Amino acid sequence: MPVSISALRPRRAAALLAPLALACAFALAPAHAADRIGGKTFATRSEVYAPHAMAATSHPLTTQIALDAMKAGGSAVDAAIAANAALGLMEPTGNGVGGDLFAIVWDPKTKKLYGYNGSGRSPxxxxxxxFQKRGLKEIPPHGPLPVTVPGAVDGWFALHERFGRKPMAENLAPAIRYAREGHPVHEVIAYYWNASVPRLSKWPGFKEQFTIDGRxxxxGEMWxxxxxxxxxEQIAQGGRDAFYKGAIARxxxxxxxxxGGYLSYEDMAAHHGEWVEPVSSNYRGYDVWxxxxxxxxxxxxxxxxxLEGYDLKSHGFGSVEHVHLFAEAKKLAFADRARWYADPAFEQSSPVAKLISKDYAAQRRKLISLDKVLKEAQPATPAQLDQGDTIYMTVxxxxxxxxxxIQSNxxxxxxxxxxxxLGFIFQDRxxxxxxxxxxxxxxxxGKRPFHTIIPAFVTKDGKPWLSFGVMGGAMQPQGHAQILINMIDFGMNLQEAGDAPRxxxxxxxxxxxxxVAMxxxxxxxxxxxxxxxTVRELVRRGHSxxxxxxxxxxxxxIMVNPNGGYVGASESRKDGQAAGY
Structure with missing residues (x-):
């Protein structure tokens, strides 16, 4: 049976169709276990081990900045701030001070997790x-109308106030130095930068500040x-208010x-992020937060x-059952995502506890068939619930x-x-x-939009086990689930779990x-x-x-090594690096 290739939707323009025939593409597997001493089928490299500290970011230089911060006496939060500030310079294709920030922190003193929601609000x-007067059915992706208040800088200072040890001026110093002296641009970043220039050069200030003679x-070119x-420098000297209430905001x-925009000085000055309680569910003995x-x-x-209701281990990675069940579970979860996920300040009845309950999952599981696909997936009704592009890094x-x-524009x-x-671009969240x-x-x-960027954490028996994330729009929760399934069900190590085909x-x-409903x-x-x-059988069951x-x-x-220290892994699809000391 031939495999159908669906046309990509406009919003997924970055997902370009490959020129190879699909059958050939799927037949080409990555390195086989027999090819390598370690016998790991999918890992592009070994896990990284270190006895004291670890950083995993999407850029090798920012990983080194994080390690330098900790070697100089800084906490993991100091290191994360220093690395994130530098990523805004080095990977502007994914983040910057014009965007938002979310974080989860494990504090060894209180033995607790702390969550921070650093998302900004609409003008x-x-x-x-x-919008209705303009005849718009959707908010445009670029220009002044989709801009919301950026929450990243506020997030840095909130995290620093609670968990930082070094002065913020020291945390921001490496990014300032690289911004003045320059750094060579990495391969994947250069690719996405080049793709962005034609779309964004018409907006005032972009071409002048983010191109070299219009390109x-x-x-490898210095930037x-x-x-x-x-x-x-103004933020380092004047704190968060230098950004939200000073000359920058004016x-x-x-x-x-x-x-033609609406974001004002008053919107900037009124911004505040908030500490939030992380929520969790247990997956086969692991608490996922x-x-x-x-x-x-x-x-x-x-x-x-x-998916906990299925024996994925016995089906095996890459089996038709593995892929089919994952896709169907995702459809059901995303139906609720479209209906129930919103700013809780405006939608206070959002039934989070019920949505992540085991009883509700059992109800939803009954909708899945093993031999055919869900063409439609309806969200839960109120009666059923009666009761409540981006960078990722970890240090x-x-x-x-x-x-x-996680932080994003x-x-x-x-x-x-x-x-x-100002040298930065505003998000279009x-x-x-x-x-x-x-x-x-x-x-x-004054409302916060639905947000795609999500950090994750896993504890085991009340102790930290794994800090991780997978950036990439709607791929993020799908990626989180796949990493844990790869490790817990299929026994992959930390690097292999990330490198396995997704x-x-x-x-x-x-x-x-x-x-629009699916x-x-x-x-x-x-x-x-x-x-x-596997692909042929998926098509037979009705998947496109x-x-x-x-x-x-x-x-x-980053995973806690039971023998002491940490284990690190970095994305093979990015320019990143995991390293420690």
């Missing part, structure tokens, strides 16, 4: 009526950003007023809860503190809006609002845009490495299978 002067920097260096307000909405983290818990220090941190380089002289009255994620002034289901009802079962993207026999290049996310992880 208070912009209304749903304004993206090439692989400097003196404007960002100056912005970071420049921001004037820029948007002059360019995520942050509650307005993010999508609990979708990973819902997927795992549904662990010698005292046992572990940080799981959304859609790669964000909105394209780059205020003069507001695109995730729905322009329909009555929807939980409907646009409203599954991505696309086409579920979304909590954003026009929120009616055709969606599309199933399978990374190279799944057998053609396609080969997409690039949408499978970016993984970093």
């Amino acid at each position: 208070r002067s912009l209304s749903l009526a304004e 993206a920097p090439r692989t 400097k950003n003196p404007n960002l260096a100056h912005t970071l 420049t921001v307000g004037a820029y948007f007023k002059a360019n 995520e942050l509650p909405p307005n993010g999508q983290g609990i979708a990973a818990l819902q997927i795992l809860n549904i 662990a220090d010698a005292d046992g503190m572990m940080v799981s941190l 959304y859609r790669g380089m964000g909105s394209g809006m780059a205020p003069p002289g 507001g695109e995730q609002f729905v322009l329909k009255e009555g929807h939980p994620n409907s646009f409203a002034p 599954i991505q289901h696309d086409g579920s009802t979304e909590p954003a845009g026009q929120a 009616s055709d079962g969606g599309e199933l993207d399978l990374e190279t490495g799944f057998s053609y026999e 299978v396609r080969f997409a290049l690039g949408p499978y996310g970016g993984y970093q992880a």
